[in-house]
Amino acid sequence: MAIVLGPNRYGKAETRLVRVARDGDTHTLTDLNVSVALAGDLTATHLTGDNSAVLPTDTMKNTVYAFARDGVGEPEAFGLRLARHFVQTLGHIDTATVTIESYGWQRLGPHSFQRSGDLTRTATVTVNPAGTQVVSGLSDLVLLNSTASEFHGFVKDRYTTLSETSDRILATAVNARWRHTGADTDWAGSFDGVRDALVSAFVNTYSHSLQQTLLSMGSVVLHRCSEVAEVRLALPNKHHYLVDLAPFGLDNPGEVFMAGDRPYGLIEGTVTRDDAPAATADWYM
Structure with a gap:
């Protein structure tokens, strides 16, 4: 050997x-x-x-x-x-x-x-x-929608306990990386444009899943920012659980939540242009 x-x-x-x-x-x-x-x-x-x-x-x-x-x-x-x-x-x-x-x-x-x-x-x-490659990014951009998010119709088996919901808090800490088409651009302007596109897509997407929101965020970036070839996103699902106040003789009409720490769902994906130039080096989240 x-x-x-x-x-x-x-x-x-x-x-x-x-x-x-x-x-x-x-x-x-x-x-x-x-x-x-x-x-x-x-x-x-x-x-x-x-x-x-x-x-x-x-x-x-x-x-x-x-x-x-x-x-x-x-x-x-x-x-x-x-x-x-x-x-x-x-x-x-x-x-x-x-x-x-x-x-x-x-x-x-x-x-x-x-x-x-x-x-x-x-x-x-x-x-x-093979050339010069520039990948920009951001981490720990915490975003939250207090409504306009659902999650239902998912697979259920003998171990499933999660209830379906038509109204939930959707929160995440965005970790994003985006590969540029070239090595000469307005870096500050591009960063601001991508960040604003990510936030706008999160705010304006009615979400049936965090996966759907991920695709929307990446798509808005590519539509708005021509200098970006592809976007990679990792979105932890920062769970919020409705607190049962019944033992105290109180109702809870979707107002009091416990913010979960871990474990958490982690949604990852890449959104790319079909004509994007090939990467010249490996790049990861």
Whole structure:
């Protein structure tokens, strides 16, 4: 039996970067979590410990900070700068993937800020021999409809206890990733457009299932945002259970609920254009 080295990569994970742009008395804050992964001809270091082709991961961290000195801009643009740098300067590296989480801060004054906890913006840039791929995203965008949602007509077997309902709370924490058709766009405008499309579709879809809502959300994004090739969504169903107040001599006309934590339903799916350009690298939620 032959044993061979399979696909591999290495890098520096979760380099925390905070940059303050000082424009006179008014400052701008950028808060990122940057991960770099490189792949290429790295066989020697695995087989013999020969590190002559290994760029230290500490150097990758330093590169992130050095590049930030010239400005960061949008996460996608910063990721493109870094990924292209590693591929262009390291002859034995053919693939660089830069993944960025961007944390929002709300301005309170010229130099005062409050951390925004509504969502986390993400970007993953991959540069490889097949081309350049940019995937933007967001996580933990919590949305809730207090009505306009039903769930009935589902499969029932001997273990089914869930009752059908024609009126329920529908809530989720949206985790979305979308692949761009190219590597040159208005990243900030595109992110705002996709986020607004996701929210609009959730608000305006009368839902018979969270699956139906997922397709509606992805479809609205593709209709509104021509720069997006496909959308991947993971929607946890944040269950809300009507509390039985009868033991206290009280009715509950759909007003008092217990918010469930776990377990939860998880609905996942991809919505794509039939003429979308093929992906040049694997990408996941």
